[in-house]
Amino acid sequence: MKRLYLSLLLLVPSLHADKVQCEIRSEKIYCTYILDRSDTYKERAVAFHWLSPRSPEDDRIRHFRIPPGYGSVYDYRFLPGRAKGKWRVVVVNAENNQSVETTFDINTTDETIFEED
Numbered sequence: 001m002k003r004l005y006l007s008l009l010l011l012v013p014s015l016h017a018d019k020v021q022c023e024i025r026s027e028k029i030y031c032t033y034i035l036d037r038s039d040t041y042k043e044r045a046v047a048f049h050w051l052s053p054r055s056p057e058d059d060r061i062r063h064f065r066i067p068p069g070y071g072s073v074y075d076y077r078f079l080p081g082r083a084k085g086k087w088r089v090v091v092v093n094a095e096n097n098q099s100v101e102t103t104f105d106i107n108t109t110d111e112t113i114f115e116e117d
Contacts, residue, residue, distance in 0.1 A: 020091045022104045024079060029104070032074040033091045035066065042068055045094035048075045053085030063094075082106050 022031040033046060044066040052058040064073050083106065090101040 018091075018093070018098075018100050020089055020100050020102045022087075022089055022102055024104065024106075027079045028076045029079055029082070029087075029106075030074055030076045031089045031091075031102070032072050033100070034072045035070070037071050046073065047092045047094065049088075049090040049092065050075075050077060051088040051090065052083050053087060054083040058083055079106070079108075084108070 018034065018036050020031055020033045022029060024030075031048065031050075033048070035044070046064050046066060048060075048062045048064070050058075050060040050062075060077070062075050064075070066073050086103050086105050088101055088103050090099050092099045
């Protein structure tokens with residue numbers, strides 16, 4: 001019984017932790033930062049750091065203010081023109097300098113969105 005209780009105790013904090021998730025859809029890469037809902041009573045400032053696998057000039061930092069009561073914020077980039085490989089997205093909480101990160105792979109560099117008719 002003690003083992004079960006200890007396992008549940010260790011699992012509960014991970015269920016409420018902040019996280020970032022990315023998905024590629026409709027020629028855009030969407031990354032959503034999901035907040036711990038128990039800590040949304042105050043405004044929060046965060047920064048999205050997009051880190052390219054090959055091209056530092058394609059990196060980007062974007063700052064957001066999340067109003068009290070909100071549970072998420074997202075940023076997006078266009079897929080065409082991005083470097084192939086494993087990208088990292090790190091979201092940093094400006095208040096306590098804690099961060100969460102994720103990775104995703106880009107396997108195509110289709111430029112059709114930028115072509116003129």
